[in-house]
Amino acid sequence: MTFQWQPSSPDHVPADLIVDFDFFDVPAEVTDPVQIWHDLVRRGAPPIFYTPRNGGHWVFLKYHDIVEGYRNHEVFSTYQTPIPPIEPFPVMQPQGVDPPQHDVFRKLLAPMFTPLAVRRMTEGLQHRAHVLISSFAGSGKCDFVADYASIFPTGTFLELFGMPEERLPEFLELAHTFFRSTDAEVRAANLRDIYAVLDGMFRAKRDYPGSDIASTIVTALDEQGRPYPWQDILNCGFLLFVAGLDTVTNTMTYVWRYLATTPAARAHFRERLDDPSAFLVAIEELMRINAVSNLFRRVTHDCDFRGVHLRRNDRVILPNTVANRDPSVFENPQSIDLDRKVNNHVTFGVGPHRCMGSHLAKREIVVSLQEWLRVIPEFELAPEAEAGSSFGGSVMGFTSLKLLW
Amino acid sequence: MKVVANSSLCQGHARCEDLCPEVFATDAIEGKVVIEKPDFPAELEEKVRLAVRNCPEGALRIAKGVAL
Numbered sequence: 001m002t003f004q005w006q007p008s009s010p011d012h013v014p015a016d017l018i019v020d021f022d023f024f025d026v027p028a029e030v031t032d033p034v035q036i037w038h039d040l041v042r043r044g045a046p047p048i049f050y051t052p053r054n055g056g057h058w059v060f061l062k063y064h065d066i067v068e069g070y071r072n073h074e075v076f077s078t079y080q081t082p083i084p085p086i087e088p089f090p091v092m093q094p095q096g097v098d099p100p101q102h103d104v105f106r107k108l109l110a111p112m113f114t115p116l117a118v119r120r121m122t123e124g125l126q127h128r129a130h131v132l133i134s135s136f137a138g139s140g141k142c143d144f145v146a147d148y149a150s151i152f153p154t155g156t157f158l159e160l161f162g163m164p165e166e167r168l169p170e171f172l173e174l175a176h177t178f179f180r181s182t183d184a185e186v187r188a189a190n191l192r193d194i195y196a197v198l199d200g201m202f203r204a205k206r207d208y209p210g211s212d213i214a215s216t217i218v219t220a221l222d223e224q225g226r227p228y229p230w231q232d233i234l235n236c237g238f239l240l241f242v243a244g245l246d247t248v249t250n251t252m253t254y255v256w257r258y259l260a261t262t263p264a265a266r267a268h269f270r271e272r273l274d275d276p277s278a279f280l281v282a283i284e285e286l287m288r289i290n291a292v293s294n295l296f297r298r299v300t301h302d303c304d305f306r307g308v309h310l311r312r313n314d315r316v317i318l319p320n321t322v323a324n325r326d327p328s329v330f331e332n333p334q335s336i337d338l339d340r341k342v343n344n345h346v347t348f349g350v351g352p353h354r355c356m357g358s359h360l361a362k363r364e365i366v367v368s369l370q371e372w373l374r375v376i377p378e379f380e381l382a383p384e385a386e387a388g389s390s391f392g393g394s395v396m397g398f399t400s401l402k403l404l405w
Numbered sequence: 406m407k408v409v410a411n412s413s414l415c416q417g418h419a420r421c422e423d424l425c426p427e428v429f430a431t432d433a434i435e436g437k438v439v440i441e442k443p444d445f446p447a448e449l450e451e452k453v454r455l456a457v458r459n460c461p462e463g464a465l466r467i468a469k470g471v472a473l
């Protein structure tokens with residue numbers, strides 16, 4: 001896209017650090033949205049640069065700078081960070097709060113998402129995957145996004161929150177609008193709808209608690225033995241809704257797209273269905289190469305970072321896909337090595353805000369892939385899917401992925 | 406040889422547990438690393454080294470020689 005005009009940049013940004021880059025804009029000829037990030041590196045963009053697009057923000061391109069952005073919350077805050085700026089934005093608990101306040105909800109949620117807790121969910125996930133895959137396996141085709149990747153994590157969310165399966169269409173609709181609508185009025189109404197649903201759910205769980213995550217959150221007591229503020233409880237539910245749906249949907253879609261086009265990779269996983277350790281190593285590599293989310297931070301005070309002057313309230317985007325293919329950290333970073341030995345990718349972030357749902361997300365993908373390959377060992381892209389239909393933004397992905405077998 | 410963890414750096418990625426469950430586990434409260442076998446046998450050395458190198462937070466290290 002060519003712009004006829006250039007929005008002005010703030011006066012603390014030197015001209016040689018300005019690059020015109022819009023991370024929502026995926027040109028029609030680009031079939032994979034991660035490419036727009038790698039093109040920046042290929043074109044020789046400065047490792048830290050400023051783009052006037054989307055309200056103006058910084059972009060970090062080096063692994064170690066991105067990691068520092070995640071770890072150093074005294075400079076890079078997670079509070080009120082959206083790009084383009086939306087104020088006020090719901091303060092997601094605990095993602096949108098810096099340490100030490102962040103620790104309160106982190107500690108409350110953590111036990112429900114540990115590897116141990118996730119292992120206990122495995123049977124339920126296997127059942128969900130099996131039922132869903134069986135529903136279309138016989139037809140020899142599907143749209144992976146619509147028929148599987150968007151349904152599976154939403155169904156998982158409902159189950160974890162102790163909500164009946166019948167509400168799936170309603171939650172799918174809420175999630176779809178949240179992640180896809182660009183209309184400001186529709187988005188505002190959607191936010192109100194999501195909060196209304198969360199409010200109803202938490203009220204019901206407060207009155208009749210069960211053993212689910214929503215009940216645990218709503219019945220928890222602080223150190224003084226009081227319930228947490230209602231708004232914090234809603235914000236916590238909002239985070240879990242937002243964080244666990246689209247990210248899993250899009251990562252799955254990337255993974256299946258790769259497998260559909262790579263027979264050797266399908267064989268690699270099929271041969272390791274009964275070798276959990278090797279299966280996990282290969283999945284980790286797919287997590288590295290298919291990092292779908294890029295997180296935001298906000299600069300807390302005027303400072304110099306790696307020789308660049310940052311000003312208080314400047315926004316920064318940390319593109320995980322770029323960090324994960326930094327040649328100073330990863331050998332042959334652009335190639336997929338399903339036996340890669342050392343793989344310190346940042347797909348789930350690092351530091352105090354590391355994605356708490358990462359173990360659940362990975363388990364959803366592992367279980368789905370195992371069940372899928374048992375029922376549908378060979379599959380390919382439908383001819384009309386070659387071009388893909390993708391979108392950029394903070395979470396990148398595909399609107400559709402037609403598969404055949 | 407002995408493997409040690411700096412639990413203040415650990416953020417619960419659990420890569421160590423995935424790669425070498427013979428030595429590493431994670432707790433049920435925060436999901437942080439628990440070293441179940443700090444004095445690991447020599448045959449596990451390669452796996453332990455791999456786990457150490459795969460910690461995204463750099464929270465693990467191998468200490469040689471005398472007791473810490």
